[in-house]
Amino acid sequence: MRIVAVFGAGKLGEVLLSGLLRAGWSPDRLVATARRPERARELTERYGIRVVTNETALREADVITIAVKPQDAGVLLEDLGPKMPANKLVVSMCAGLPTSFFAKYLPEGTPVVRVMTNTPALVDEAMTAISAGSFATAEHLQVAEEMFRPLGRTIRLPETQQDAVTALSGSGPAYFYFLVEAMTDAGILLGLPRQVAHDLIVQTAIGSAVMLRESGEHPVKLREAVTSPAGTTINAIRELENHGVRAALLSALEAARDRAREIAAQS
Incomplete structure (x- = not known):
């Protein structure tokens, strides 16, 4: 059973969590992190998921989803990078950040998949574009598709087209x-x-x-x-x-x- 961790479960992370639960995922397959205790309690009460520390999420999850604001990603990755096991898949929901940005912080060879979704995910009508980083394989892309397909439609694109996707469907x-x-x-x-x-x-x-x-x-x-x-x-x-x-x-x-x-x- 694959476990997904959402780091930075703000509005964007909550969109993913709620969509997966609506699609029938068990709360046991999801964990989240939150900076504020009141936000952690809110997520637990609303969705029945566990909100844990970064270290626990890294240890337990198979997929590490980064859903923080782009300007906060560097600080988070500085903390996660030295602790990141080599076998984890990292999925980025950070608008504008290329997979090469993550490579600066993560262990060599860590697979990163970049996604751009949009707010109609709240009604399961999102358009999500998925792109592979240097070390991501077709299997990693398939995992990302399984995560985001319950939110709407998905499409695979070269990462060079992600900025255009952000402008067109993200916004x-x-x-x-x-x-x-x-x-x-x-x-x-x-x-x-x-x-x-x-x-x-x-x-x-x-x-x-x-x-x-x-x-x-x-x-x-x-x-x-x-x-x-x-x-x-x-x-x-x-x-x-x-x-x-x-x-x-x-x-x-x-x-x-x-x-x-x-x-x-x-x-």
Whole structure:
């Protein structure tokens, strides 16, 4: 029975823990660490898992999952590195940090798998990208997939593409929420009650996403099916283009990717 330890069970670590438990994992297969005693009690009461010291987690777990903030990873790894058994798999959930960062602290040959998931993991609809470090094998990738598949969909990618993944899907939910917020305000401007506007937009977003996934059609084709000649939709799209919405999205995602690279450079 493989045991997974989550180091730094904050919001991100809790997403993984709760998802695995919803998927049927026994609490006996999970341990966590937490800096604050009140957080440790909260996790134990909420999920029935043990919250232990770093040393105990290292000794008992087969998979060491690092879920701390990127700026805190170095301090944690300085503590873990000298104590890390050589046969452990390390899974990083730290945005922006390459596997080479972990190699500076861990014993030579330690396999590291880098993952980028997103907050829809809370409803089992995450998109998780998984990449192998220098010493990670196909078997290690499979272990990571087994961990994150209950949270949604997984995909294997070269690590060189992880900064783009961070910008696109890691931060992606925020862009959709921003769009829903703006469209809700537009609905109010057009005379709808806020809740009505919200419900209309959310269901439209869900339906559109399902159509994209299930139909396999290119988004342009689906958009054209809604866009009648001289109709309402084409007039709205013209305004979006006039205001540079497409260009703004391209610039926004480039900025997110560049920030991910900055985090790596500063580490």
